[in-house]
Amino acid sequence: MPLPPIAFDNSYARELPGFYTAWPPVPAPQPQLLKLNHALAAELGLDAAALASADGLAVLSGQVVPAGAEPLAQAYAGHQFGGFSPQLGDGRALLLGELIDRHGRRRDWAFKGSGRTPYSRGGDGKAAVGPVLREYLMGEAMHALGIPTTRVLAAVATGEPVQRDRVLPGALLNRIAASHIRVGTFQFFAARGRHDDVQRLVAYTLARHDPELQGTEPPALALLRAMAERQAALIAQWMGVGFIHGVMNTDNMTLSGETIDYGPCAFMEQHDPAAVFSSIDHGGRYAYGQQPLIARWNIARLAECLLPLIDPDADRAVAAATAVIDAFPAMYAARWLAVMRAKLGLAGDAPEHDEADRTLAEAWLALLQAQGADHTLAFRALADAVDGAAGVAVGDAVADHAAPSARISGVPATHTLQQLLPEAPAREAWLARWRARLAQQPQAAGGHAAALCRANPLYIPRNHRVEAVLTAAIEHADLSPFDELLAVLQRPFEAQAGHAADAEPAAREQTACYQTFCGT
Structure with missing residues (x-):
């Protein structure tokens, strides 16, 4: 054809x-x-x-x-x-x-x-x-x-x-x-003192990604702020799903705010801010919990390239750029809170709830870390805990007669919230706070449980499943396992019959030694 x-x-x-x-x-x-x-x-x-x-x-x-x-x-x-x-x-x-x-x-x-x-x-x-x-x-x-x-x-x-x-x-x-266009693109010309070329790149990038900002303030400052906002939103989303990029060098940070270069990346299973899967990240520079800090560091490197264009007065340029860099933690915190609110089913963005909601989310993550819970399944299993179903608040045994809504999550039966968080007093104390917060808001469309399923995926690219389908493709030229996993991952929020294995975490000992490589 x-x-x-x-x-x-x-x-x-x-x-x-x-x-x-x-x-x-x-x-x-x-x-x-x-x-x-x-x-x-x-x-x-x-x-x-x-x-x-x-x-x-x-x-x-x-x-x-x-x-x-x-x-x-x-x-x-x-x-x-x-x-x-x-x-x-x-x-x-x-x-x-x-x-x-x-x-x-x-x-x-x-x-x-x-x-x-x-x-x-x-x-x-x-x-x-x-x-x-x-x-x-x-x-x-x-x-x-x-x-x-x-x-x-x-x-x-x-x-x-x-x-x-x-x-x-x-x-x-x-x-x-x-x-x-990467932060490193700007660095290439700035390092050579080619400030006219940096200015051309600023104009081109603004026209391509932020045309509405042209003429609103010094173009370089407008670009720096827009890029910081995009990165704050992107990293907050990574953190929500437990994604670890693995190599957040400045040449891997785009001005568009897209994730780029899937080399030594992985999805975290057991919640751990120190999780690293990259074979070359020996010091944990790009660990899961470090990603917001590294994003700010990279933004500062872009700011250095733009200083001569922000203001001819060096002191004023540094002050303006520093203001954007210093504002990044608040930008990120706002985006992260929005992600966490969705994942916890908390409606609205009323400022009076900000501190309490942030504390509730932080306490939840601390609970996951302390009890070694799977990040993805724990969030998803909250859909089964809205009304105390699926054994979460009915004693030590999972209730076989739990209401249908108790299994709305599709979480494998071996990974109920009770099993993911076996230390009952800490779990129940947090759940009581969470349910009290939910009671302060109207029911979401379809109910709280359905809203939680819409916000929390059941399926992520589990590292052992990814390796298995790649091995089949490489060693046996068999793409059918790849196609099957791809089809599941393209509908991550929908429980799919016959695919419980795609939601299962790897064995702890397998995850502990898992590494990814810069192999493309």
Whole structure:
């Protein structure tokens, strides 16, 4: 099937010469389509059937550069684990071009794993099947959870082996993003004293992501504040679902506020602020509980790049930027409280309830940590505890005759709230406070239990389940387990018959030694 013309409109290439190196992808020698995201293709106004054809596969695999595309490797720098690298850039990625989707949004279309570029720094520029499918799965899971994220349009096996710790089947992905502008993009030019280029990048980024802010105040200050607000919202959502990015370097923080680069990331199981799953995060810099602090640190690095543009007077510039940095904790606290209110079923945002609701949420998380409860299932099981059902307030044995609403959560029977939080006095004391707070508000649509299920997922990408489906794909070329898990994760709030295993945590000893790697 012929591939219809693709309407590229490449503003980054057009408006920011000198910010990239034009560079062609390395054609995949024997491409095979592993997975095509039909829903995302429709959003982009692309013909999924044509993309799945031989002509489409040639484009998705880098064999053919379609008319209107302008492939380029972006330049950027970055702080990696606190140390500054003045030149990083797209070492295994290429921006193919930009599309305007069906909602009028500008979207980047980029390759990842398409070969060496001038920024590869000795790397091969390639990727393996496992990490490519992992990024596909994680992006779709985050999207279904309502968290801003890049997404994969297509995963393609290249037919070429890649050497990592062992020889692995090669692959590349086609990533869609609101943009690939990073804090590190600004750092690249600021570190070289190219303040005119920083100013051009500020103007471009504002026009692309915050056109309504143009002309309201110094553009650089407006951009800094908008970026801080987006990051506050994003990190609060990560914290709500127990997501650990694992490598929050400044080159992995986008100005758009999307989650990007699913390398050593994972979802926390047992609630623990110190949880780390990245194989390279030896000091816990990017642990779960550190993420809000690191976001603020990264915002400060962006502010440093913008100082000459905020105000010609250095003292005034520092004062203005510092005000935004110092405001970030309050921005984040407000977003976090909104997330926690939804997850605890607390209605409204009345300021008079702020302190009590915050204290209630903090006490709940402390309870989870103290008793080693699974983060996801504990929140979900609250739906079964609204009326004291499912054994939560009926003594030591779970009530077999509990009301139907008692099992609305779909939480596996071995993980009721009573079992997740076995220390009854502390559990019951908190539940009494929570139910008293719920009694102060009107019933949510469908009742409190239904509202709690709408806010708390039953399914997340459990680390052991992800590894199992990736192993099947890598070792046996069997994508059916991947497809099955993906379908479950695309409906995370809905209890699905026959998928209790996808809600089960891993064994404690398995989680204790679990690691993820920068393998894409």
